[in-house]
Amino acid sequence: MKILSQIGSYALMIKGMFKRPENPKVYWKEFMHQCSDIGIRSLGIVSIISVFIGMVSTFQTAYQLTSPLLSKTVIAQIVRDTVILEFAPTLVCIVLAGVVGSKIASELGNMRVSEQIDALEIMGINTKTYLILPKIAAAILTIPILVIIAMVLGIYGGRLAGSMAGILSVETFDRGLQEGFVPFNVTFALIKAATFAFIISSIPSYYGYNVKGGALEIGRSSTSAVVISCILILLADYILAALLL
Amino acid sequence: MIEFKNLKKRFGEKIVLDGISHVMETGKTNLIIGASGSGKTVLQKCLVGLIEPDAGEIIYDGVSFTQMTSEEKKKLRQEVGMLFQGSALFDSKTVEENIRFPLDMFTKQSMADKIIRVNEVLERVNLSGTNRKFPSELSGGMKKRVGIARAIVLNPKYLFCDEPNSGLDPQTSMVIDQLIRDLTLEFNITTIINTHDMNSVMEIGDNILFLVDGKKEWYGNSEDIILSKNEKLNRFIFASQFLQDAKNMRMMQSGEGK
Numbered sequence: 001m002k003i004l005s006q007i008g009s010y011a012l013m014i015k016g017m018f019k020r021p022e023n024p025k026v027y028w029k030e031f032m033h034q035c036s037d038i039g040i041r042s043l044g045i046v047s048i049i050s051v052f053i054g055m056v057s058t059f060q061t062a063y064q065l066t067s068p069l070l071s072k073t074v075i076a077q078i079v080r081d082t083v084i085l086e087f088a089p090t091l092v093c094i095v096l097a098g099v100v101g102s103k104i105a106s107e108l109g110n111m112r113v114s115e116q117i118d119a120l121e122i123m124g125i126n127t128k129t130y131l132i133l134p135k136i137a138a139a140i141l142t143i144p145i146l147v148i149i150a151m152v153l154g155i156y157g158g159r160l161a162g163s164m165a166g167i168l169s170v171e172t173f174d175r176g177l178q179e180g181f182v183p184f185n186v187t188f189a190l191i192k193a194a195t196f197a198f199i200i201s202s203i204p205s206y207y208g209y210n211v212k213g214g215a216l217e218i219g220r221s222s223t224s225a226v227v228i229s230c231i232l233i234l235l236a237d238y239i240l241a242a243l244l245l
Numbered sequence: 246m247i248e249f250k251n252l253k254k255r256f257g258e259k260i261v262l263d264g265i266s267h268v269m270e271t272g273k274t275n276l277i278i279g280a281s282g283s284g285k286t287v288l289q290k291c292l293v294g295l296i297e298p299d300a301g302e303i304i305y306d307g308v309s310f311t312q313m314t315s316e317e318k319k320k321l322r323q324e325v326g327m328l329f330q331g332s333a334l335f336d337s338k339t340v341e342e343n344i345r346f347p348l349d350m351f352t353k354q355s356m357a358d359k360i361i362r363v364n365e366v367l368e369r370v371n372l373s374g375t376n377r378k379f380p381s382e383l384s385g386g387m388k389k390r391v392g393i394a395r396a397i398v399l400n401p402k403y404l405f406c407d408e409p410n411s412g413l414d415p416q417t418s419m420v421i422d423q424l425i426r427d428l429t430l431e432f433n434i435t436t437i438i439n440t441h442d443m444n445s446v447m448e449i450g451d452n453i454l455f456l457v458d459g460k461k462e463w464y465g466n467s468e469d470i471i472l473s474k475n476e477k478l479n480r481f482i483f484a485s486q487f488l489q490d491a492k493n494m495r496m497m498q499s500g501e502g503k
Contacts, residue, residue: 023350110336119333122293122405123347124322 010206016128017136031134038100038135038201039142043149045099046092050150053087054079054157062167072168076158076176081185083154089189090237092150093196096143097229101204104135105225108208109218117209132209136201143197144190151189192240196233203229246271247292247403247435252301254287254459261287262298263459272433274426274449276440279456280481285439286407288456292437293325293405294318305403323351326396328425330408332388334380334395340367341376344395351399366394370424386417390424397428403435404428410442418442422449443482446470455481471495 021027057079065074108131111117120127155177162168168176204225211221247269254262261284269275277285290296292303294310303310305321313321334343341363348359367373370390380388389409396404406425410418422442426449429436440446446453450467455478463475470482 026349114331114336115329115333116335118295119327119329119335121295122322122325122327123350124319125350126319 017133019126019129034134034138038138046146050153051157054154055161058158058161072172073176076173079158084151084185088150089147089192097200101226101229102222105204105208105222109211112211132205139197139201144193147193195236199232248304250302253299261459265461267454269437271435273451275437275452276450277454283456284459324402326401326404328392328396328406332392340378347399366398370394385412406438
């Protein structure tokens, strides 16, 4: 029963976001602020993770492909496809669920507990539209861009590790990258990224917006938001793969 | 003027407001007093529309608030200012941005005009020059005054204050009380204050509503309190021996003492 009531309340929150803004200029400013907060501030961690994921992928693929009959370009193909299809969108979004999700939940939770949300309501501002919509819109715009950056850096990391460790030359890696490339994989990764971005921003918003109590509850809601977001990302990953591949 | 009739609210089994009716007068400081859990905050939140009452009617200057559409309520709220117990300033914004926020949202004034207005209200609450400070850099009393400045920046007709003196020293409390009182008279605002502070009750209580267990137990002004024979009110107001002695002295002076 509690789960059903939470799903209903979440759906009402999403519906409640779509109201006419009181002053579009202020909303636009808030949207840009969120783009910077969610997108630019996550760039560092996304870059580091992506490069290392690509490097490790090259090592592990080379380690498993021991047959002399297989061309070394296969290593590059496998690294490319795993990075594009899974590592860049899913792994990066799971990390972002922790980084961005906990920030959104604790920010809104703190605003709720310190009556800042009530203050906005008293002013006659639709708080769901003002506080949540810009976060979701910014996440849907910036996270796919971060995923594209992660793809590029992941593949670059794999290429770098391959040449540094003497597994395969840069030329061989580049040739492998161009063999059997399916452009739909990128589209599929971007669909996943947009879906995960919605999850990463809306679930923590729901938990933060509805916090009751004090500092302890803010921490709890932040943890719940991250855990639920990660589970939903994995579930959505499975559903999208089953439907689109 | 804000009038409410037969206001009822319950949370589960607990009855928080039990059919309260009262009139909050314009140009006066209307105080809601009562012990913790007596329903003061819920009453105030019902009046501003943060909580929906189960029954009863709230009337703002002859217009029924309870029957308004959400759009009409939103419009009315632009005439309402509220000072929260913890000030509720936006942490990520400076003092100037906090006060300017309602102007940004609801007016089409130029930035220069908005800043002039922000400086006006900052001067009114004796905080000139704090424009660029963040809430974390302010003392409790300063935060309250910024909260008041934000609440009055749109020239509200109604001002709600939830425990304006909580966490403040007696001297700062008096400054805040006097400021609220002056603003009420200056702009002819209907001011409603929830308070535990007995000094406020005696100093600025034009119209006092005393709640006990969600019911209206007593009403009057600060002078009436001294002479009141209501036991519950006396127990609540004159809880300390010092205040009890002060009351006895006042009663003797007015010829009603033993």
